[in-house]
Amino acid sequence: MKIAIPADGPSLDARVHNKMGATPYLLVVDSDNLSFEILDSALLAPGPVAGVQALSLVLEKGAEVILVGYMSPNIIGPLQENGIEVVTSVSGNVKDAVMKYNRGGFAVAVNGDPASSPKPSVRQPGRWTEALRKTAKQYLSLLPMLSGVILLAGLFKAFLPQKLLLALFSGNMIQDTFAGAFIGSLLSGNPINSYVIGDTLLELGVGYAGVGAMMLTWVTVWLVQMPVEVSVLGTRFTLIRNIAAFLVAIPASILIVWLSRGAW
Known part of the structure; x- marks a missing residue:
C-alpha cells in the first residue's frame, strides 16, 4: 500500500511536515517494504492552491493513505468518499509514522472530522481490501508453480529407474547421506520441488538420511547456479x-534420523 507523507527532508528519517501545501518534500512510501518515491514540491504553485496540487501529485502516484500533521476537514471528507484514508495529528519521523500506521496505532478522521469518534486505522475497509487483493495475487502467482510440481512428480516417478536409486542408495546410512547430499547439490532449485522428490524417494525405499541430506543441499548448495553466485x-x-x-x-541429516528414533 502506498502512503503519502509531507516531510521536512528527502528521507525516511525526516520529520513529518504539518501541511501538504507548505511541505519541502512529498514522499510516497510503500508500506510493505518502505521503499519510497520523492515528489518535487518545488513544482507546487505558492498560495492556497498548493495543497490541492500536492494532493493531486500523490494521488496520481497511487497513494491510498495520507499521513499529515493537519488537514482541513473540508478536504478530508471528499478524500474519504473516494476511498482515500487520511490520518492527521501525525508527528515524528516518516519511518516511525509508517510503522505505527502498519501496527494500527493511528486513529483516522471520520466524516471529515479528525476529532469525531476516531476508529483504528487497521479496521478501515481499504486495508482489508488491499490485504485480500494481495493474498489473491500471491495465490494466483503460485498456481503455475503448483502445476509444475505435479508434473515434476509424475516425470520423476516415470523416468527415474528404481535400479538406479538402489545403486545410488545402498542402505548404509553414511553412504546414503553423502549420496543424497550430492544429488541435492546437482538438482538445486525451488524448495517445493524437493518435497515432491523427497516423498517419491521415500516411496521407492530410500531412507530418511539420504532424503534429508538431499533436501538440505537442494536449498543451500547451488552447483548449477555457482557461476552466477561467483559473479555477484x-x-x-x-x-x-x-x-x-x-x-x-x-x-x-544424521541428526534428523537420530531425532526420528532411527527411522531411516
Missing part, C-alpha cells in the same frame, strides 16, 4: 559457502 559474491565466498553448506548437511 566472488569466488572465495561462493566456494566456502557451498562447501560449508554441503558438509553441514551431512551431520544435520
Whole structure:
C-alpha cells in the first residue's frame, strides 16, 4: 500500500511536515517494504492552491493513505468518499509514522472530522481490501508453480529407474547421506520441488538420511547456479559457502534420523 507523507527532508528519517501545501518534500512510501518515491514540491504553485496540487501529485502516484500533521476537514471528507484514508495529528519521523500506521496505532478522521469518534486505522475497509487483493495475487502467482510440481512428480516417478536409486542408495546410512547430499547439490532449485522428490524417494525405499541430506543441499548448495553466485559474491565466498553448506548437511541429516528414533 502506498502512503503519502509531507516531510521536512528527502528521507525516511525526516520529520513529518504539518501541511501538504507548505511541505519541502512529498514522499510516497510503500508500506510493505518502505521503499519510497520523492515528489518535487518545488513544482507546487505558492498560495492556497498548493495543497490541492500536492494532493493531486500523490494521488496520481497511487497513494491510498495520507499521513499529515493537519488537514482541513473540508478536504478530508471528499478524500474519504473516494476511498482515500487520511490520518492527521501525525508527528515524528516518516519511518516511525509508517510503522505505527502498519501496527494500527493511528486513529483516522471520520466524516471529515479528525476529532469525531476516531476508529483504528487497521479496521478501515481499504486495508482489508488491499490485504485480500494481495493474498489473491500471491495465490494466483503460485498456481503455475503448483502445476509444475505435479508434473515434476509424475516425470520423476516415470523416468527415474528404481535400479538406479538402489545403486545410488545402498542402505548404509553414511553412504546414503553423502549420496543424497550430492544429488541435492546437482538438482538445486525451488524448495517445493524437493518435497515432491523427497516423498517419491521415500516411496521407492530410500531412507530418511539420504532424503534429508538431499533436501538440505537442494536449498543451500547451488552447483548449477555457482557461476552466477561467483559473479555477484566472488569466488572465495561462493566456494566456502557451498562447501560449508554441503558438509553441514551431512551431520544435520544424521541428526534428523537420530531425532526420528532411527527411522531411516
